[in-house]
Amino acid sequence: MRPDLIGESLQKSIKSRIASLLQYAGLVFCFFVFPLFVFNASLASLLDLKLNNHKHQVYQQLSDRLKLLLPYNDERRYYSFVLQKIFNFATQQSDPAAYLEKAITRLKNNHPGRFEFIVWDKSGKVIEKLTDEKRFRFVVNKLYLVLKEVTNHLAAGNPEEIKKLTVVKDNFNLIKHFLGRIFLPETLNQPYLADDQSSLILADYGKTRPYFWYHTDAKISMLCFIAWDAIADTRGLHNMVKALNAGNKDICVGLASIHDLSNPYLCKNAHVANEVIMALARYENSSEPTIETANTQIVVQMHNLQTRIFALHLKNDEIYTPEIIRLRAITQAVVLYLLTGLLLYFNFKVRRAFFSIRWKLLLLFMYANLAPITVLGAISYDYLQSRKVALRNEFQLESARLLRELDSRFIIQNERYTRQLNSIVDSINAESGSQLLNTQQIDRLKTAILEYRPSEAFLVDHKGVIHFGIAANGRSVSHSISYVKNLADAILKFQSRIIVTADKADVLTKISDPEHTDFVRNSIRDSRKIWPMSIADKMKMSYWNMLGKPDEYINNYFLLLLWDEEEFQRIFLDQYFCRLPRNNLMAGAFARTSNGRQIFPDIAKNSNELTAFLKDAAHSSGNIYGSLQFAGQAHLATGWRGKNMNSTSFVIVYPISEIDAEIGKITRHIFAGAAMSIILTIIIALAVARQFLVPIKSLSAAATAVSLRDYRHRIDIADQDEFGHLGQVMNRMIEGLGELEIAKIVQESLxxxxxxxxxxxxxxxxxxxxxxxxxxxxxxxxxxxxxxxxxxxxxxxxxxxxxxxxxxxxxxxxxxxxxxxxxxxxxxxxxxxxxxxxxxxxxxxxxxxxxxxxxxxxxxxxxxxxxxxxxxxxxxxxxxxxxxxxxxxxxxxxxxxxxxxxxxxxxxxxxxxxxxxxxxxxxxxxxxxxxxxxxxxxxxxxxxxxxxxxxxxxxxxxxxxxxxxxxxxxxxxxxxxxxx
CATH class of the missing domain: 3.60.40.10 (PPM-type phosphatase domain)
Structure with missing residues (x-):
């Protein structure tokens, strides 16, 4: 063979092999490399997103766990909690004394020398075997009467101060000498406060038993003295930590002293102590509460000035290793892919099984559509998760804005009250002028101001005569009369330009002397408006005004209205907040005053989680966010303590189901789009297959006709495409075969x-x-x-x-x-x-x-x-x-x-x-x-x-x-x- 022909043949062979390699490389890339790349990228994004969500959930669980310790930020709260539990269990028993005997013995064994008890039976008689105080039986019996009366007083919700109870006043000196030198009757309500406010009562600094706690009941009554050393250490907190760790194997709770952060208290997982120490140091340096280390997720919080508490979760779950999960999933996918490929190869190349072109094209189109659907699926999943976070953030922003708006409405309510009260006073001034008011006018004024539910209201004339002094809930105003009379006298004289000389021995006149205080001097500025005012040792909302002809310096009467600060905010909640339309976010808006047990509106009065969240909000300095169960379903919650309404905490809850419904709606739209894409792919594949199969069927029919020696058969040419050209060639071939058949017959005849x-x-x-x-x-x-x-x-x-x-x-x-x-x-x-x-x-x-x-x-x-x-x-x-x-x-x-x-x-x-x-x-x-x-x-x-x-x-x-x-x-x- 000539050399040039050999070279040309070699070049053709090389080109053919290159083309074949490129074809196989393209098939491998399209059907293996690119789908695997898309799968890997989508899986990586999905796993990272799941890991971030899991970490967020873990941090939330850790924070919730630490919340259980926050109410007991000192030993007094802890021991109050322990004694409360013991007493409650005792009252539920058929024989309370027998239960208390075992409980007190166990408590003393665990805390030797720290507790002394006095126990009374249902008739008020001391149970000697349970009582450590063997002396002063007369005082102990009187003490029982006092504590019993105070308990009944508190249970009835009587607003009268404890110190004014007759039994307290009659026996105060006696029980003070027994309990302690700094004992105050007002503190007797502390053991009955809510769980997060309940505490021991401080009675003395010098004694070995400065604190005491009591509870009385129809079955049994108990008083316990607590020693100094019980309050000075953190044994109670340690016990709480042990109890929390015993009830949960996934979360470990611990504590550390600010003076010894390098030695944290851990009940378990001691192998991560160094990581805990690092997290505590980071918290002290940056106040960052959530810390992630190599092996743990940790949340650190300040329990009190001397103690830090923390909760940690070990990163043992497989979700913390997304690379391994992804590698395993990819390996499984590759193996499955190869097995499927080998199965198809064996079925169609070795066995040469029949498989319709229609199905081949359909599967090919579906496979080609799989890659973009996978990419869109990953993007859609990221979008759904981002959208869910965005909806949560949107709720937090909108609810925080609404809470501040509600708080600002309190100022508007004050201004509205002020305008209405000023209108009442102005109408009476216009009617009476400089004349004194008659009885009907005073009664009309009294009736008008009672609609505003003041805690106390006084009308004092320029001669010091009190025309009315009223208090809410039947309380006595005798303790305020002297103060109000002197205040009214000073302000009336000052407003009428009457010079007052202070009596150095009289504190009240000294306070009301314009030369010695700005209080009266600013009375012109502060009159005719509602503003906070310190009365004795309490802050109250006050309103005062003068009746007469103030523009001519003729002031005959001094009108003073006082509201307890919390009560005034409660009035706002009752008259405005509860009457707002309950739609959109307002449908989940609730409020609670600091010392009150009522939640506004009262539809949420039986929700313990909502109450606890409102309590947390009351102790916060800004917005707090979380989730809770309310009305049988999970809700997002935003809490806030008011700035203007500083004795009120607000919360807005929003059903998570609403967010899930929105996400579900978007998900359905995405699936509908994917389904439409698949349906369109199937339709297009079948349409394309039909473009192939109809001509192929015609060619097959022609081939069948030829096999049956029907050489008159012809193919109908519908399109002038490749199949149309092939049909024309087939027709010519059939015609030629017919002629050859004739020639064959002729030849056979030879x-x-x-x-x-x-x-x-x-x-x-x-x-x-x-x-x-x-x-x-x-x-x-x-x-x-x-x-x-x-x-x-x-x-x-x-x-x-x-x-x-x-x-x-x-x-x-x-x-x-x-x-x-x-x-x-x-x-x-x-x-x-x-x-x-x-x-x-x-x-x-x-x-x-x-x-x-x-x-x-x-x-x-x-x-x-x-x-x-x-x-x-x-x-x-x-x-x-x-x-x-x-x-x-x-x-x-x-x-x-x-x-x-x-x-x-x-x-x-x-x-x-x-x-x-x-x-x-x-x-x-x-x-x-x-x-x-x-x-x-x-x-x-x-x-x-x-x-x-x-x-x-x-x-x-x-x-x-x-x-x-x-x-x-x-x-x-x-x-x-x-x-x-």
Whole structure:
């Protein structure tokens, strides 16, 4: 081969391999690398988001855990809690004294020398075996009466001060001497305050038992003295920490002293002590409450000035290692992907299972749509999580704004009250002028101001006469009369420009002396408005005004209204806050005053979690956020302690289900979009498949018609695309096949119609074509009664050209005269001339040819060979085969024919086999050629005196060797001389 052709072939091979590699690389990228990349990125984003949410939840759980310790920020609260629990359990027993005996013994054993008890039965008699104080029985009995009366007083909600109770006043000195020098009756309510405010009562600094706690009940009553050393250490806090750790295996609670942060108290997980120390140091330096270390999440809070409390959660959960989760998920996905790919490869490449193009296209489109859907899914998940956070933040911002607006409304309410009160006073001044008020006017004024629910109200004239002094809930105003009379006298004189000389011995006149205080001097500024005022040791909201003709300095009356600060805020909550429309965020707005047990509005009075959250808000300096259970479902909550309403805490709760509903709505829209995308993908895939399948079905129908030899079938051409072009080609092909079928019929008519009966010879011939039109030729012509010509030939190639050459050879045979037929050499020369004449034309073909002239009288065979396969002589008697080698050239090659000639006398039991090269050049599945040797062996092995049976046996072996298929036309003629 020429070098340039070798180089060109090599370049084509290289280009083909590069194209194949690029194709496979593209398939790997599209169907493996890119989906895996999208899956990895989406999974990483999903895991990071889940981890952040999990960390947030853990920090919330840790904070909630620490909240349980916050109410007990000193030992007094803790011991008050312990004693309260003991007493409550005792009152629930059928024999309270028996239970108290065991409980007191256990408490003293755990805290030796710290507690002393006095216990009374239901009749008020001291239970000696439970009482440590063996002296002062008279005082102890009086103390029981006092404590019992105070308990009843507090339970009834009587607003009268404890110190004014008769039993307290009568026995005060006695019980003070017994309890302690700094004991104050007002502190007797402390054990009955709410849980977060309940505490021990301080009675003395010098004694070994400075604190006491008491509770009385219809079944039993108890008083406990607590020693100094019980209050000075943190044993109670340690006990609380132990109790919290015993009830939760996931969260560890501990504490540390500010003076020894390097030695925190841990009940468990001591291996992370160094990380706890680091978190405590960071909290002290930056006040950062949430700290994450290598192995823990920690929340630190200040319990009191001397103690820090913390809660930690070990990062043992698998969610803290998203890289490992992602690697495992990717590994599983890759394995599953490869197994699926191998399954598909085995199913379609090895088993070659049928799978419709419609489904192939559908799956391909679905797979192509999977990547963007996966990306959009990851983005959508991130969006949903971000949207959920945004909705929570939006609630927090809006609820915080609404809470501040509600607080600011308190000022507006004050101004409204002020305008209304000023209007009442102005109308009476306009009516009476400088004259004194009559009884009807005073009653009308009194009735009008009572609508504003003052805690106390006074009307004092310029002579110091109090025309009315009233208090809410039937309380006495006797303790305020002296103070109010002096205050009214000073302000009236000052407003009327009357000079006052202070009495140095009289504190009240000194306070009201304009020369010694700004209080009266500022009375002009502070009159006619509601403003905070310190009365004795309490801060109250006050309003005062003068009746008369103030513009002429004639002031006859001084009007003073006082509200307890908390009560005034409660009035606002009742008259304004509770009457606001309960829609949007206001539907979840609630409020509570600091010392009150009522929640406004009262629809939430039975919600313990809401009450606890309001208490937390009351102790905060800003907004607090959290979640709680309310009305049977989870709510977000925003709490705030008012600035203007400093004795009121507010909360707005919002159902988490509303946020979940919004997220669910967005999720449904996303899924609807994804479903629409999948549906559109399916529709498009089916539409595209139809574009392929309809033409393919037409082509299939055409192929079926051809197989049924229906050559009149035609394909309808709908589009001028590739399928339309293919349909046109198919139509032309069907038309050509129809013509070839006609040509085949014509060609088959050229072969002998029947096998001759030319004894003693038994002759049988058969030609099998691999194409519609064959190039093999054989013929059997009886020249006369004794002689017959046998011809076999093979035109080079197949198809129409070979068939035409064969037909021309047949025509030459038909035109030959008997003289030419009897002279084999002359016959071959004439046939050669016909074939050689085509050499310069389009039909350039050569033809191998054998001509045999049989004579039945002598059983002789004259054999002429022109380049054809050597005849095979089989002798059944001697069990020998022989090739008759006649070297020659095919017809149509050179100008003159080159043929060989010989004569053979067939003996009985012999057979002469003529064949074309299709028999000996056929290959088996391994590529091995059949060859002459196998033909010779088969001819001897399958010899049969009947030529037709002989042929069938040889042809069957040919088929067995070739695998039922052949690559060339094959023709065989058997001339046998059977034994008689």
């Amino acid at each position: 072969f002998p119609e029947k096998q001759p009966n030319f004894l003693p010879f038994d002759i049988y011939g058969q030609s099998v074509a691999t194409t519609t039109l064959a190039g093999d030729y054989y013929d059997l012509i009886e020249i006369d009664s004794n002689r017959m010509s046998v011809m076999i030939g093979d035109v080079a190639g197949h198809g129409i050209a070979a068939a035409l050459i064969m037909a021309m050879a047949k025509a030459g045979v038909k035109m030959a005269k008997n003289e030419e037929m009897l002279n084999g050499g002359l016959f071959i020369e004439e046939l050669h001339k016909i074939l050689y004449s085509l050499k310069d034309g389009q039909l350039k073909r050569m033809m191998t040819f054998q001509y045999l002239l049989l004579d039945k009288t002598s059983a002789s065979v004259n054999l002429y060979n022109a380049g054809h396969c050597y005849p095979l002589l089989v002798d059944s008697r001697s069990r020998e085969t022989k090739l008759i080698e006649l070297v020659s050239m095919p017809l149509g090659v050179d100008q003159s024919p080159q043929y060989s000639h010989c004569s053979v006398n067939l003996q009985p039991g012999q057979a002469l086999i003529l064949y074309t090269d299709g028999f000996i050049q056929v290959k088996n599945a391994t590529g091995e050629i059949y060859g002459r040797e196998r033909l010779m062996h088969a001819a001897l092995h399958h010899y049969h005196k009947n030529s037709e049976s002989y042929y069938n046996a040889l042809y069957q072996e040919y088929l067995d060797w070739s695998g039922k298929s052949s690559g060339d036309d094959c023709t065989m003629i058997i001339i046998g001389h059977p034994e008689s």
